[in-house]
Amino acid sequence: MSGEYGRVPILIKDVRVFDGVSDGLSEPRSVYIRDGRIARERDAPGLDAVVIDGDGRTLMPGLTDAHVHVFAAGSTHADLMTGSTGVGYYNAVAEAGRMLMRGFTAVRDMAGDVASLRLALDAGVLPGPRIYPSQAAISQTCGHGDFSDIHNDATIFGGPGSRAEEIGFMRVADGRDRVLAAVREQFKRGASQIKVMAGGGVTSTYDPLDVVQYTGDELRAAVEAAADWGTYVSAHVYNDTGIRRAIKAGIKAIEHGHLAADQDTLARMAKYGVWLSTQPFLESDHVYTDPVSTEKNKEVCEGVARTYEWARECGTKIAFGTDLLLNPAESDRQSEMFTRLTTHFGFTPVEALKMATSGNAELFRLSGERDPYRQARFGVIEPGAWADVLVVEGDPTHDLSLLSDPGKNLAAIIKDGRIYKNRLTTTGHGG
DSSP, rough: OOOOOOOOOOEEEEEEOOHHHHSSOOOOOOEEEETTEEEEEGGGGTSSSEEEEEETTTEEEEEEEHHHHHHHHHHHHHHHHHOHHHHHHHHHHHHHHHHHHEEEEEEESSSSOOHHHHHHHHHOOOOOOOOHOEEEEEEETSSSOSSOOTOOGGGGGGGOOOOHHHSSEEEEOOOOHHHHHHHHHHHHHOOOOOOOEOOSSSSSEEETTTTOOOOOOHHHHHHHHHHTTTOOOEEEEEHHHHHHHHHHTOEEEEEEEEEEOOOHHHHHHHHOOOEEOOOOGGGGGGGOHHHHHHHHHHHHHHHHHHHHHHHHHHHHOOEEEOOOOOGGGGGTHHHHHHHHHHHOOOHHHHHHIIIIIIHHHHHHHHGGOOOOTTTTTOOSOHHHHHHHOEEEEOOOTTOOGGGGHHHHHHEEEEEETEEEOSSSSSSEETT
16 A cells, blocks of 8 residues: 555456345446546546456445444553553554455444544545544443543532543533533534433443433433434443433434344334444453453343344344454454354345445435535445445355455455555556
8 A cells, every 4th residue: 555545547347246235246347436436337437547357356335334433443441541642543543544454445433533534534645444423422420431430520510521531532411401512512523423322331330231321301402412413313222221212312323222122122213213233242252351341241242133133023224333442453353243244143145235335324324414425325336426345356245254354355445436455457547
């Protein structure tokens, strides 16, 4: 990879295309790219194009991940809590590059100060995916985002903010007025959607998984403030009561949802068009020194298969995400977690591919006026769409495991019409 990634006209010849929405591959064809978008055949680039010979390989849209933490995935707990603030930002730059090299060309970041990183990535001066930032996740006192010391007064009583607040990862806000201010603060800092904590979490100290967080009025305040900005709110919540409260308040996506009590809750989500943005967790994905968090993690993971099954039966919209953080040595698990959809949770390769391409993109577009990429679609191969594409060795519509080894099986990675990886035969300008 070079230090600068410019857009060039590109012709990719002799590829079979998975377009993100169909059930299989096309006959061998060419795909044309100009000005960062998929071009119509009549707009095919001329002699100035980079010509890439696909030689029968598969071309597909770039993968997407609906729940990442670029800032936290690239750092350890010690990096963020005790290191200099700059360490987290530099590590985030590195992790963004690794995500792109795994074939993830767009991600929805669900807590972390990444809006400025997004601008650098979009300019092509650094490698990384498109980012939909939430900026700081918003939590009540004693909620999933409250990482203050137990002896500290609550911030509403004049207590100090935690380190998580100092680095823009969390914002603690109690009551309608402070929730409104916290939501608006995230838009000031570049958020495209908002994340609130509506139930207990695994890693947080003070809140068991059954705890319901934020009153209905506080959640509605967040939803109202986001609607004024033309976008939506997602809610971290595992338990059933919290899910139902979030739905009633107008939340548009449930992050996790693994402890839904019954099928009726997933049916209610389907009825109101609420997304299940969930993750194919296995208990081994996260290791905790705290026995309480270890037990919480076990409980969450026991609900994964059941929640997927209910969502599919009810027609609930399902987004794929990973939620990996604080263990950069294993952030490449992102690829294996995607292929788990077929090996552990009953999805066909095509169902999984649609979920992680055109499906996730539909969720991302709920950002409406705050969508930084609203000028065109992605997650699909069609004229006018953003040119975010992968060339794959083999056919992932039959063998999704190919994508678990991106270093071996991704022959080319193009995002926004910029070539970030290419080991295929190439001719023409830039070849």
